[in-house]
Amino acid sequence: MHIYTLLLSGVIGISCSLQAIAQEKNIQELFTKDTTKPSFFKKVTLTGVFQARYTISFTQDVDVTGTYHPNAADEVVRNSFSIRRARLQVKAQISDRFSASTLINLAEFNGDPKGKVLENAFISYRWNDKLNFTIGQFRPSFGLEDLYPVDIIKSLDFSNQYYSFGSNGWQSFQIGASMFGTFKNGKLPVSYAISVVNGNNRNQVTDDDNGKLATARLELGPKETFAVGLNGGFGSVKKRGVYAAGLDVAGTIKLFDKWDIQIQTEYKRGTNHRFFYGLPDSLRTDPIRRYQMGGIYFLPNIRYNINYHKLTSIEFSVRYEYFNEDLDHNGNVRQTWMPMISLAFLKDYGGRIQLGMQLDNYDRSVAGTKTKSSNLFVAQVQCRL
Template sequence: MNRLLILLLPVFLGILRVNGQEAPKADSTKAKITMKGLFQARYLFSGNKDVDLNGLHHTNGKAVYNDFDLKRVRLQFTSKISDRTDVVLLLNLADFKNDPVNKVLENAYITYRLDHYINLKMGQFRPAFGLEDMYAVDVIKSLDYSNQYTAFGNNGWQSFQIGASIYGAVSGEVPVKYEFSIVNGNGRNQTADSDNGKHFSSRVELGLQKSLKIKLGLNGGLATVQNSNVYASGIDLSGVIPVCKKWSLEIETEFKQGNNHVLYYGLDSAKRIGSVSQYQMRGVYFLPNLRYAINYHRLSSLEFSCRYEYFDRDFRHASNPRQTYTPMVSAEFLKSYNARIQFGVNIDHYKKNIAGTTQYDNQLFILQVQSRL
């Protein structure tokens, strides 16, 4: 019952504030289409010649340990078909370099704005279930999303999913943003759901302090997967601390825990120990980012960050936690990361190395350039 109350809390907050509000006046906005883009190219080098660029350890010494790569070549189309309705499409053309099945198409959804408090969305999108869902990958303060984001995305809570959501914001002394989502939970671009169960999730974000931009996020989710009940939950905190005129320190941290049903159902039934409820993952990361607003000619800022992550995909059984350090330096040109050069390294440490698997210590050096169109 407590989980259900947490899940439905944001919906109640939004609906309560709508009562008694006048409907916004319609305007004469004409339908128009806008296009944006993102280009990200990388050079990668593995510090261990027996570990490839995907983190897989090779016992035969044949790992590909350096590569030039197109990470993302995105095109986004937004059609404003009325003053209340938008349609958004997002393609990643870089997915064509490999097997494009279940790839390429990332966002494809329609939104309807009832008012500031209640908005509707349906299609393929990223459901709000954590701090990293609140911004695009091209403005994150590290080289990529965290390990826990990938794992919870594979389990249907984050990344691109097919479904619907209701979201909005409530102003006041403590501003509140909320989103309640219902999705299939089996990833993007699927021809059909893998079963009859759905993922129900919610996020409530509280603006605790305005000048320091301190925000607290609460996330909770319940789902039925192959007739078994699973859950996920998380909490996150972020803020910006001004150091002096041109220096600022941005901090974010996040903790999540939930069932790893993808791991459970991926095992041979004879190798499973107990039920899916006993297969649980958890992770936490802490990301400080020191920003210097230099504003010298086309160079807008320099940033220095080092994210620390702890993630264990099965802490009740075969626990082998992964600790990752990601120091990075970034140079921003123009504004809003329209041009950016990043250099950093992902340093992975496992409690124990397992030969022939991705659970093996490594250092992956990355030089990345990006341009927002």
Template sequence: MSKILLFPIVIFFFISSNYLHAQGDVNDGEKNEPEVKYPQYQLKGLLQARYLESFGDNVDVLGVHHSTGDVTQQSFDIKRMRVGLNTKLSEATEVVILVNLADFKSDTKGKVLENAYGKYTFSKYIALTGGQFRPAFGLEELVPVDIIKSFDFSNQYYEFGKNGWTSFQIGASATGSFDIGKIPVNYAVSVLNGNGKNVEMDKDNGKQYSTRWVFELSKEHKINLGLNGGFGKVFKEDVFAIGADITSDFKLTDRVTFDLQIEYKQGTNHNLYFSLPAENRVGDVSNYQMRGVYFLPNLRYVVNYKKLTAFELSCRYETFDPSYKVNSNVRQTYTPMISLEFGKAYTGRIEMGFEIDRFDRNIPDTSTYNDELFLIQLQLRL
């Protein structure tokens, strides 16, 4: 089945390559434009520094319950200190590197290096990416963490990352865009190890195959529908993942806009299944399935007063169950947040709010425990 999926990509690759080569021959006689010099470099950076205070009973700032009562409930923290370099080797070729220096504050195994990939763009219809990157599988994978409308990504994003579908993965991907009638469409097809980032080799001979399709239903209100699907094998067991999401952005007045994000995901939680001792597993891997949905409304008011650019108010609600068929324990998370933006494109940002967790069942001395975490976050990006 995997070979069948890869075959049209290879064919498309050669068709696009031959077309571009022929187009170059046609343009040889045209007037030469000013030469663009390569390589070109773009340095990027991100700092997210936080003050955290937990109001949960005997729950520390990392969300872990301590029955002994010896708890750190107030702390300053550096969530991210990213440094990235984007290099364009030619008009079509780029190399991207991204590291998170904040990972040095703990065990660095499997951390620090985030993006490390090369990309070659043949045309708007197809581009090939290989290395370590965030594969397109859901709404959040296409949005940098520094411009999301909340403090961090959702619970489902990180859980699907542990299962090899989202977050930073090693593999290859084909992406592009085209039109179906008057509807613009973006697509992505990925083949991944499914191990997560910075792993020396695949944990087995199985691969995970995923795809994402985004349909622009309304350009005026920026209404986009995203559909995701994936399948694969992990230790010879069949796994799958599906998802759907919709976004919209309405301009209420010249200064006020309202945008909404809704995303649903469901899939095999093989990471949980294989982490359990064999005698504690209930049935096969198909019994361990996760699912979740979140709603993220955001109201933005453009101020443009001195250095203050805009004021934003958001509140994400998420419900997520890591195993809804066996030992179900739904986690509901509320994340109200106020944000002040300074400069353009979140160059500077001050955020304040809460992350409130409620579980169907509390499990003492674990992170599966009710909590209320207060945050103040300073964000600076270049």
């Protein structure tokens, strides 16, 4: 009887060990990519970026946000610490074809978060390099600045034209669907992107009219050497036709052993329907097609690849931009110079220290708005997760 008890105990022990091994194997398979058969869950990654800055206004009646306060009764705040961005992104690789991504900016809670905070929220399907689909809230490709996150751009911020075309539904975060891909044709790759969006910006429950905006981008060549992008779009806003078009060029020129210069330039023109519908009826003197916005910027960035300990590069850039929100009606031209010096640490700007100026020059000033010639100094520190 004692022998049978020992045998039974042994069988039970072996069974429990095998069960534990099987459970451990199942857990490992859950988080390990299986190349022999498709699995439901592949990988979840968490990334993010944090940007903090100190801003000084050198213009007496302009505050740190760039707002003009003539004859202000209270003190105008002309220097301040602030949190520019505190972004978290979660990306889930569901299968070898499906992925989902969500991006939030917690710094938007500093002010009125309505219509903000949530930036990206989309599902992507990859058929191959030539054919991919995205649906949800994302940035439709309609220019160079749509191809880069703000934490790796070669200036302190995106251009004025980016934000204006974004408020009109062509760029920045929009809700819709997109098809895109790349044809690798030897040394001349060709990339394309076609998008259809609501055009009333991010975090909206529904569209505000029945019209949609359709955009297309065609890019020829690798951006690492020299690439040209063509952008075009058309659509309907409150039963009126609108359009936008643009041309951009990007490239990198090797100067010396550790020196190179990266050049980006972009021209856009299109209907400023947000400006048109924001006017009182008595001031709309022409049809919507006469309300045009447009501009150009030029951004050279000289980089010294130092690779000294954690310091990877020292960079100096100057962006010049000319932008007019109403080209055909004596609009208020805005010219901006933005010189910047940057120290980059780790890989892909994992750490970054930026010192720069925003020098704005307007034809006319408007009290209580940011339409005022001014000079702002910005010191910004960045860390990427």
